[in-house]
Amino acid sequence: MNQAGPAGTAGPPRGGPVIALDAMGGDHGPAETVAGAVSAVREHGLRVVLVGRIAELTGLLAEHGAAGEVPVVHAEDTLAMNEGALASWRRPRSSVAVACKLIRQGDASALVSAGSTGGVVATSTVRLRTQPGVLRAALAVVLPTRPRPTVLLDAGANADAKPEMLVQFAHLGAAYAHTAHGVDEPRVGMLTIGAEPGKGNRLARKSSELLAATAAEPPRLDYRGHIEGHDLLAGEVDVVVTDGFTGNVALKTVEGTVRFAFDAVHEALTSTRRARAGALLQRKALRGLRESLDSESTGGAVLLGLNGTVVIAHGASRARGIERACMLAADLAAGRIVDQIRRRVTPPGRSTGWLHRLGHPDDH
Numbered sequence: 001m002n003q004a005g006p007a008g009t010a011g012p013p014r015g016g017p018v019i020a021l022d023a024m025g026g027d028h029g030p031a032e033t034v035a036g037a038v039s040a041v042r043e044h045g046l047r048v049v050l051v052g053r054i055a056e057l058t059g060l061l062a063e064h065g066a067a068g069e070v071p072v073v074h075a076e077d078t079l080a081m082n083e084g085a086l087a088s089w090r091r092p093r094s095s096v097a098v099a100c101k102l103i104r105q106g107d108a109s110a111l112v113s114a115g116s117t118g119g120v121v122a123t124s125t126v127r128l129r130t131q132p133g134v135l136r137a138a139l140a141v142v143l144p145t146r147p148r149p150t151v152l153l154d155a156g157a158n159a160d161a162k163p164e165m166l167v168q169f170a171h172l173g174a175a176y177a178h179t180a181h182g183v184d185e186p187r188v189g190m191l192t193i194g195a196e197p198g199k200g201n202r203l204a205r206k207s208s209e210l211l212a213a214t215a216a217e218p219p220r221l222d223y224r225g226h227i228e229g230h231d232l233l234a235g236e237v238d239v240v241v242t243d244g245f246t247g248n249v250a251l252k253t254v255e256g257t258v259r260f261a262f263d264a265v266h267e268a269l270t271s272t273r274r275a276r277a278g279a280l281l282q283r284k285a286l287r288g289l290r291e292s293l294d295s296e297s298t299g300g301a302v303l304l305g306l307n308g309t310v311v312i313a314h315g316a317s318r319a320r321g322i323e324r325a326c327m328l329a330a331d332l333a334a335g336r337i338v339d340q341i342r343r344r345v346t347p348p349g350r351s352t353g354w355l356h357r358l359g360h361p362d363d364h
Contacts, residue, residue, distance in 0.1 A: 017333035023052035024078035025115025036322025110309035173239035299328030
């Protein structure tokens with residue numbers, strides 16, 4: 001690694017997983033990313049390596065008095081925010097590609113990027129590869145439900161999916177809920193247009209049938225059947241499974257509804273003098289509510305099923321969002337999410353993966 005700062009300056013804390021942070025991605029450029037990295041190192045003791053143009057990053061670190069405190073690995077190229085599925089081939093020396101190389105070499109355990117979701121998914125999938133037995137990697141996001149968060153996947157990595165993939169997504173999501181949220185036996189639901197078993201399109205019906213048929217096989221899955229769109233924030237299950245097209249539409253709908261609701265509440269609370277006085281009395285509760293619904297507070301989406309942990313922060317993330325994304329990546333890597341998924345997809349004694357027993361060994 002090319003470490004920024006003068007010789008002899010203390011490096012990052014020893015111990016714990018190393019997070020390779022794409023410093024060049026995101027709407028707000030490397031300035032906010034570097035600020036988030038410094039906070040993650042100083043406030044939480046994380047081990048973060050910045051990946052990007054070394055001259056630019058060392059200057060930003062110096063502004064925080066952190067020269068030599070956070071290592072830097074040089075990458076001459078970066079993914080544009082509009083990069084899509086061809087990003088991995090167009091930008092082989094991008095900061096995301098270099099970060100993936102660190103993971104492959106064993107110099108890092110996780111990647112964090114606020115860059116283009118399509119570009120990060122494409123690059124990390126090509127360079128890290130899916131785990132043995134995993135048909136497709138899935139993008140998992142956390143919904144702010146009570147009493148604990150709900151995992152939704154796929155949130156956009158696979159617009160076209162097969163039933164066998166959705167069955168695997170259920171196990172990927174269960175591993176995530178267990179590792180990130182401490183749920184011993186996550187409840188799983190299939191997102192469709194009706195609670196009855198026969199409701200939904202062919203994909204949803206077939207996926208639900210396969211989940212019900214295999215739920216009792218090791219590793220056991222607590223499958224609760226269908227849920228509808230109005231149940232997404234009800235906390236009735238811990239993992240919601242769907243294809244990437246439906247999941248992305250559902251996620252964007254929830255985000256838009258939350259923004260609309262907050263704007264409406266803000267307008268109501270500032271419309272009169274009496275309303276403003278009442279809002280002042282409730283500002284602590286309102287601040288807590290906003291915090292719980294803020295997309296930056298969750299850390300970002302997680303691409304599950306690869307040979308490495310990949311966290312994709314929101315493109316508009318500021319320093320706080322980057323810091324949270326690094327914390328999420330460190331928690332997942334420390335919890336050995338990759339191993340958790342491997343055990344679910346390929347339990348002991350089944351070298352080719354349990355899903356291949358369903359008769360689709362060539363889908364991968």
